[in-house]
Amino acid sequence: MSLDLHAAAPADGGRAARPAHRRRGTSFTRLDLKYSPYLYILPFFVIFAVFSAYPIAYTVWIALTDRSPLNATISFVGLDNFVELITDDPQFWNAVVNTFGMFLLSTVPQLLMALLLANALNRKLRAQTFFRMAIAMPIITSTAVVALIFSMIYAKDFGLVNWALDAVGMGPIDWRANRFASWFAISTMVDWRWVGYNALIYLAAMQSISKDMYEAAALDGASRRRQFWSITVPQLRPTIIFTLIISTIGGLQLFTEPLLFTSGAGGLSGGSEGQFQTITMYLLDVMNQRFRWGYAGAVALVLFVLIALMSTVNYLLARRISSDK
Amino acid sequence: MSVPTRRRRFAAIAIASVAVLATATACGDDSSSDSGKSDGPVTLVVDVFGDQGFGYDELYKQYEADHPNVKIQERGKGLGLGDYNTRLTQQITAGSGAGDVVALEEGTIVQFYAQADKFVNLADYGANDLKGNFLPWKWEQGTTPDGKVLGLGTDVGSMALCYRSDLFKAAGLPTDREQVGALWPTWDQFIATGQKFAAADKKHKFVDSATNFYNVVLMQIAGQGTGYTYYDKSNKLVIDQNPDVKSAYDLTTKMIAAGLSNNLQSFSNEWNAGFKNGTFATIACPAWMTGVIKGQAGDAAAGKWDIAKAPGNGGNWGGSFLGVPKSSKHQKEAAELAKFLTSAKGQIEAFKKVGNLPSSPQALADPAVADSTNDYFSKAPVGKIFAAGASELKPVYLGPKNNAVRTAVENTLRAVEQGKSAEDQWQAALKNGAAAGK
Numbered sequence: 001m002s003l004d005l006h007a008a009a010p011a012d013g014g015r016a017a018r019p020a021h022r023r024r025g026t027s028f029t030r031l032d033l034k035y036s037p038y039l040y041i042l043p044f045f046v047i048f049a050v051f052s053a054y055p056i057a058y059t060v061w062i063a064l065t066d067r068s069p070l071n072a073t074i075s076f077v078g079l080d081n082f083v084e085l086i087t088d089d090p091q092f093w094n095a096v097v098n099t100f101g102m103f104l105l106s107t108v109p110q111l112l113m114a115l116l117l118a119n120a121l122n123r124k125l126r127a128q129t130f131f132r133m134a135i136a137m138p139i140i141t142s143t144a145v146v147a148l149i150f151s152m153i154y155a156k157d158f159g160l161v162n163w164a165l166d167a168v169g170m171g172p173i174d175w176r177a178n179r180f181a182s183w184f185a186i187s188t189m190v191d192w193r194w195v196g197y198n199a200l201i202y203l204a205a206m207q208s209i210s211k212d213m214y215e216a217a218a219l220d221g222a223s224r225r226r227q228f229w230s231i232t233v234p235q236l237r238p239t240i241i242f243t244l245i246i247s248t249i250g251g252l253q254l255f256t257e258p259l260l261f262t263s264g265a266g267g268l269s270g271g272s273e274g275q276f277q278t279i280t281m282y283l284l285d286v287m288n289q290r291f292r293w294g295y296a297g298a299v300a301l302v303l304f305v306l307i308a309l310m311s312t313v314n315y316l317l318a319r320r321i322s323s324d325k
Numbered sequence: 326m327s328v329p330t331r332r333r334r335f336a337a338i339a340i341a342s343v344a345v346l347a348t349a350t351a352c353g354d355d356s357s358s359d360s361g362k363s364d365g366p367v368t369l370v371v372d373v374f375g376d377q378g379f380g381y382d383e384l385y386k387q388y389e390a391d392h393p394n395v396k397i398q399e400r401g402k403g404l405g406l407g408d409y410n411t412r413l414t415q416q417i418t419a420g421s422g423a424g425d426v427v428a429l430e431e432g433t434i435v436q437f438y439a440q441a442d443k444f445v446n447l448a449d450y451g452a453n454d455l456k457g458n459f460l461p462w463k464w465e466q467g468t469t470p471d472g473k474v475l476g477l478g479t480d481v482g483s484m485a486l487c488y489r490s491d492l493f494k495a496a497g498l499p500t501d502r503e504q505v506g507a508l509w510p511t512w513d514q515f516i517a518t519g520q521k522f523a524a525a526d527k528k529h530k531f532v533d534s535a536t537n538f539y540n541v542v543l544m545q546i547a548g549q550g551t552g553y554t555y556y557d558k559s560n561k562l563v564i565d566q567n568p569d570v571k572s573a574y575d576l577t578t579k580m581i582a583a584g585l586s587n588n589l590q591s592f593s594n595e596w597n598a599g600f601k602n603g604t605f606a607t608i609a610c611p612a613w614m615t616g617v618i619k620g621q622a623g624d625a626a627a628g629k630w631d632i633a634k635a636p637g638n639g640g641n642w643g644g645s646f647l648g649v650p651k652s653s654k655h656q657k658e659a660a661e662l663a664k665f666l667t668s669a670k671g672q673i674e675a676f677k678k679v680g681n682l683p684s685s686p687q688a689l690a691d692p693a694v695a696d697s698t699n700d701y702f703s704k705a706p707v708g709k710i711f712a713a714g715a716s717e718l719k720p721v722y723l724g725p726k727n728n729a730v731r732t733a734v735e736n737t738l739r740a741v742e743q744g745k746s747a748e749d750q751w752q753a754a755l756k757n758g759a760a761a762g763k
Contacts, residue, residue: 272743289729290763
């Protein structure tokens with residue numbers, strides 16, 4: 001703007017003297033006004049195009065081919081990869097079942113615990129800030145470290161859990177051999193890490209609920225529990241939808257925890273019979289072990305569709321939480 | 326006035342700095358492409374894998390001293406074979422990022438036959454003159470079917486059996502390596518010995534894991550039988566037709582049924598802990614495994630381990646090659662370095678450092694290898710034990726997706742260890758193996 005003022009000031013006196021300069025100035029200003037907003041937002045779109053749009057488009061393309069580093073040529077195979085994946089690939093469906101199983105086993109208790117925890121922290125407590133910070137601590141630990149430590153806790157021979165089971169007279173469990181046991185173990189890892197995060201989000205939302213409603217309810221004789229279910233939960237509806245969708249995306253992309261649950265050769269197989277192989281692990285298995293890059297592209301796209309579907313279902317379910325009442 | 330001046334000055338600085346950056350990068354490009362042609366300083370990157378690496382440190386120093394214009398940088402020590410191979414495949418396919426000299430493992434070099442055009446044909450740099458420096462079957466493995474030299478052999482696995490003499494003694498078994506070797510002329514007798522051990526020692530298991538046992542047995546049986554494992558020599562998946570695979574599988578499930586396996590997943594943390602805590606008494610031992618044992622069991626177990634002849638007749642598991650990707654900017658220098666590292670002298674040095682058995686007949690015959698003993702393994706004459714079988718071996722052909730199929734079959738064996746039915750798991754091995762090899 002200062003440049004304009006500067007250019008305009010002598011123009012009062014010598015308009016005729018410097019017409020060319022002035023015209024150049026205004027046209028530059030016009031260009032500036034017209035295009036610089038686009039320039040300002042350009043970096044985002046360039047980065048988006050390079051790191052999001054292009055990979056997505058390329059995945060769609062590669063999924064329609066038989067691309068593999070072992071093939072000298074790439075041929076277009078149409079929808080063959082998708083047909084094989086959906087009709088003739090028991091390992092993929094095993095991975096889908098595992099992923100959804102672990103998703104349910106981890107997300108439902110996770111969000112419930114987070115809700116109750118947030119409710120508890122919303123009351124007047126001693127050392128309130130300490131507790132609020134303490135529940136957030138797991139978020140800043142690395143997933144890999146969490147997975148490694150939990151794998152030791154759930155180790156077959158020298159693990160803490162099996163030691164405790166032994167102490168109370170129950171036999172040790174081979175946590176990697178049994179499908180449900182492995183799901184449970186992995187879900188505890190996920191929950192340990194994410195309950196605090198969700199609780200923090202709920203807590204923030206709870207603090208914006210008007211105190212008047214609770215006072216009015218208390219005057220009408222509503223108990224604490226009744227207040228929680230009839231005021232807190234309905235008021236949190238948008239927040240619950242948000243956490244549900246975030247958990248769905250995270251849950252269906254579950255990868256590090258089950259991968260590091262075993263160490264050594266064949267980690268991507270997710271157990272001797274694929275007991276805890278998730279879709280993302282299967283994707284990498286197909287890509288890096290079997291070198292079927294085109295097929296891996298198809299797996300990635302089907303995973304994308306599954307996440308979109310699940311998010312929609314969650315959204316519809318969560319919308320009914322309070323509108324039914 | 327001051328504001329626009331400042332703006333203009335800022336613009337000038339911005340433009341100037343962009344120009345400087347551009348020139349600087351241009352210079353960078355120039356200098357690196359120059360050094361590819363001239364004798365300017367060259368940095369060669371060598372990619373290896375495995376917890377112990379390839380034992381080349383001294384050789385690098387020597388090579389750098391003899392070639393003042395060459396600097397050598399090694400990557401990958403500590404990286405597992407699976408991760409290493411995944412990364413290498415991506416780098417080779419993308420045509421950038423790989424080292425100037427890369428290690429290619431026996432099971433994965435076959436996969437790169439299909440991408441031979443991404444590698445320098447080492448015959449162009451005089452590799453054919455070196456043919457006599459390698460065991461004939463090793464040379465053959467490093468050469469594509471149409472005669473391109475993809476990699477020069479570093480080591481071979483050969484085969485022996487490592488055992489804990491202290492545990493053998495406690496169980497009332499002989500401890501002398503000749504007598505121990507005489508206990509098991511065949512794998513069936515090895516299992517029978519294991520049952521004797523198990524009857525006397527309830528605390529320790531006889532074998533570390535089913536998968537190591539299986540891999541060794543399969544490579545031995547296939548070496549004497551069909552000469553291939555999951556793929557035949559035309560790269561057709563024959564897992565369900567090759568009798569050698571079934572024989573090795575059945576021997577392994579028999580060993581598991583006898584309760585001899587420690588059920589440890591090979592190369593896992595638990596497996597490593599098994600070495601440290603001494604939870605098993607024997608492990609099938611290609612030459613490179615001696616380095617793994619020493620690294621994992623540590624000084625505390627020095628002198629407790631010994632090496633005996635493996636059951637059956639010889640065999641080979643593992644061993645690597647060095648190749649030069651086309652993406653290297655210094656192909657000539659890299660090829661020279663690969664030739665140096667795989668020379669008889671280089672192989673002897675690697676053998677001294679990490680126990681990798683040379684693939685060069687001259688190195689195998691050299692007193693430094695042939696007469697060598699390994700202090701860690703109770704002064705066992707490792708040179709004699711391992712070299713004996715290596716020269717007469719017949720190669721086993723491994724197909725392009727060998728690792729994927731092997732992993733699928735290994736998983737079913739782990740399931741048997743976890744108590745699943747051996748018959749069901751064999752069916753699963755056929756099915757999953759076929760899916761993995763598709």
